[in-house]
Amino acid sequence: MQEKNHLSDRGQMAAGKPLRMDLEIYNEAMQNRYYPSSNPDGAFPMTVAENHLCWEMLRNKMQEISRNQEIPEWVASYGDPAGVLTFREAISGFLGEFLVKDKIDPNTLACSVGATSVIEMTSFLLAEPGDTAVIPAPSYPVYTADIGVMAGLKRFDLQTHHEVSELVNGFPITLSHLENAKKEIEEKGTRFRMLILTSPDNPTGGIYSENQLVQIADWCEKEEIHLIVNEIYGLAIINVDHPEIREDYPKAIEFKSFGRIMKKRQSPYLHLWYSLSKDFGISGYRVGILHSYNEQLIAGYRNIGLTHAISNHTQWLLQEVLTDQAFVKKYLESFQEALTKSYIIVRQTLKKLKIPFNPSYGSLFVWMDLSGLLENQTDEDQHQLWLEIFRQTGILLTPGNGFGHSKKGMFRIVITSVTHEELEVAMERFEKFYLEKNSETN
Incomplete structure (x- = not known):
């Protein structure tokens, strides 16, 4: 039966x-x-x-905070679904100092439970079911579920190379790749709505140069396509000047955060993802961050984000860590x-x-x-x-x-x-x- x-x-x-x-x-x-x-x-x-x-270093810092400070009253109450203001201020100070290297307005940030939540929420708010997100291959396999399960987006794996040797001077992505992808997607009856780049990249460890990001941002703005740069590994940077590996980088690329380009343009089509999961090794704390100058996107995130809200205790503990910039x-x-x-x-x-x-x-x-x-x-x-x-x-x-x-x-x-x-x-x-x-x- x-x-x-x-x-x-x-x-x-x-x-x-x-x-x-x-x-x-x-x-x-x-x-x-x-x-x-x-x-x-x-x-x-x-x-x-x-x-x-x-x-161990981070855990000791958290234990020191928990021992020496009282939990504030607001931790037990509801807060802003996109992150309480003091937490977003701590995040903006941290990102501004260490990643973007420029001041960030906390009102351009929305936070939720982990990178997966941020990807899902952003996709839900920016695109319609059946739209397509283009992702240069190879790329993180679970993007498929993150953009697809709730938001209903399709994934398009953009082939820019075949052999690993073709990555020696950086990602060989061109505007022709994007134009051809757009044509192919539209011929299939769907819409190229989002382009997702990861820098540093999962799995290749490569980074996009600032010039590449500028050119791609120009094209995306012209075509009204949302460009999202995932910098979840933005501070997991290898010292390419180390004498044992220096020879592998004959034309070394300097990592520069996409946030700098975003601040100059303040475009509704340019966005950045970050999380504390990788650089700080605390994936279990579930903290993901969207940075965008698109006010409607941030408002929408806040209005539907209650089910994705981070625990207030987690926000309090991590804001105490991040505001100690000498420790960070x-x-x-x-x-x-x-x-x-x-x-x-x-x-x-x-x-x-x-x-x-x-x-x-x-x-x-x-x-x-x-x-x-x-x-x-x-x-x-x-x-x-x-x-x-x-x-x-x-x-x-x-x-x-x-x-x-x-x-x-x-x-x-x-x-x-x-x-x-x-x-x-x-x-x-x-x-x-x-x-x-x-x-x-x-």
Whole structure:
């Protein structure tokens, strides 16, 4: 007898479609994590974009605040759904000082529970169901759900390159790419409504130059398309002048926040996303931020944002952290130094094995090409290689499936989810696997 369905069509779709293809194996890896003394044969979950490098430093600061300060009265009451004013003032001061490097009006900010919420809310308010968001490939797989589940947008993966070597001088995106995408989308009977860029990028670690952002902003404003730059990794910057990696950046690009361009233009078509999840490694605190000079967008965000509002206690605690700019400066310096060290550990192994990869400017990732280990350039062979790496080494990577890119055999490795010591063990295991597998393949 067929089981009775108790859900709506939307509910059935949600129940039957996992959030991520790797979630089950990720949970398996987490339950068998590597520990040098108690579980030396354990696994290394390096698939979820989490940053654990300087958590102890941040936790100590939070514990100090909680010990020494009383929780204010307003924490127990309702507040502004887009973030209470004191919190938005703290966020504006932090972003102005460390990311945008220019003053930001707190009234241009709206906050909600995590980056996913910000993406969903922005998409809901800017676009109609059935509209299309263009995203240069490869890109974050879960953008598909973030823009699609509630807002009903379609995702268009814009192919700008095939080989990782084509990224050596930055993203090869041109206005011709955008024009062609617009034509293709309109021929399919939908509307190119949003362009989403991530800088530093997930998964490639690349960044967009200021000149690129200016040109793309010009085009988007002319075409009345909303340009959103996701700078969720905006302070996860690798020191490309470090002597061990300097040679990888013959024409180094300087990261400059899109917020500077936005402030000059104050256009209703230009927006920025940020979150405390990655740079501060506190994804569990659920803090996402929209920055926009579009007053209607901010008003709409506030009017429907109650179900997405951040806990007042979280807002209070984090505003106390962020207003201590001396601490934030010290924290970011420590984090960027630790991030650079993690990157160097992974890069050394990839260079030794002559594995193609994109030299990263920032983010929590390295994007590498393992296509040489595939018998056939297919999604199925890529999936099987992913499983084989995990079963034989305990290293859980993210395969290219879902990133929307044309090249098979690409894998993302999260370099900040384990300690430096653990990362070195993982790379030793990976090297052993690669040499054995490569000898079999060739």
